[in-house]
Amino acid sequence: MAVTRKAAVGEKKKKGGFRETVLLLVLGVGIALLLQAFVIGSFYIPSESMENTLLINDRVFVNKLAGAPERGDIVVFKGWSTGEDTIKRVIGVGGDKVVCCDAKERITVNGTPLEEKSYLYPGDFPSGKKFSVTVPAGKLWLMGDHRSASADSRAHMDEPNQGFIDDKDVIGKAVVRYWPLNRGLIFTKPDTFDKVK
Known part of the structure; x- marks a missing residue:
């Protein structure tokens, strides 16, 4: 029992x-x-447009609660015409005047030249296309780090959105490259954007 x-x-x-x-x-x-x-999303990199910061097949974590995008941030957003997830660097926010290029071939934001060597693809120019835009309120001007291989805001200037992305289309801010493990990196905003007023 x-x-x-x-x-x-x-x-x-x-x-x-x-x-x-x-x-x-x-x-x-x-x-x-x-x-x-x-809160957190994982995204893979399908193209060379952000080299050498991000290579094809790299994977990043994106903070969806990071708040409003700032100049220099790397963001994932719903792309221009396709609505596909796309990743680029924020160059200008609402109210900014973004111009290419000054006498030294640098992009300027509100008259301040950007020193982009820390993230620009080696040997690439800041832009092969001249432009001068003022970013409307609530919009962003975005560019890839591998400028000659990036279909970014410059490639969409003739469309109704004039190359700008609505900040509401931003999914989140890339915070860390976690794959491959040997290239892990926490993203920080380049110092050059701190000089822009």
């Missing part, structure tokens, strides 16, 4: 442990899905 009672208690503990494991697993998956939907 005592043996049967012990066996029943042991069986009950096994069932309780299994249920608890399943519950924790379901809860963990649910939390992960909520984080993916509202």
Whole structure:
């Protein structure tokens, strides 16, 4: 009789442990899905437009709660005409005048030249296309770091949006390159943007 009672208690503990494991697993998956939907996203890089900062097949985590994009941020957004997830660097925000180029072939923002060597693709020019734009309120001017291989704001200037992206189309700010592991990097804003007023 005592043996049967012990066996029943042991069986009950096994069932309780299994249920608890399943519950924790379901809860963990649910939390992960909520984080993916509202807080952190993972994105892979499909093109060379952000080289050498980001190479093809690199993967980044994006903070969806990072707040309004600032100059110098790398952001993922809904692309110009296709609505596909796209990644570029913010060069100008609402109210900024972005011009290419000054006498030294540098892009200027509000008259301040950008020193872009820290992120611009080696040997690339800041822009092969001349332009002068004033970014409307609530919009962004975005460019890839590999300018000669990037279909960015400059490539969409003849469209109704004139190359600008609505800041509401931004999914989030890239915060870390996590893959491949040997190239892991936490992104920081380049110092040159601190000089822009």
